[in-house]
Amino acid sequence: MIRVDLDVMLARRKMSLTELSERVGITMANLSILKNGRARAIRLETLNAICRELQCQPGDLLVYEEEAPL
DSSP: OOEEHHHHHHHTOOOHHHHHHHHHHHOOHHHHHHHHOOOOOOOOHHHHHHHHHHHOOHHEEEEEEEOOOO
């Protein structure tokens, strides 16, 4: 399972979700879905905009975790 660590990078950059939303032109609702781990997909265009504004690499935001067996 791939997890988006947007909240971690926002904290490191001392930036609010509102500020990021304004800078990248993505709604608060969509960023919140990413931040809270409910996203099923992310467009490369979106990932590019987030990385540009947070001055990070995609690997700084995306983390792979093995899913626990049922």
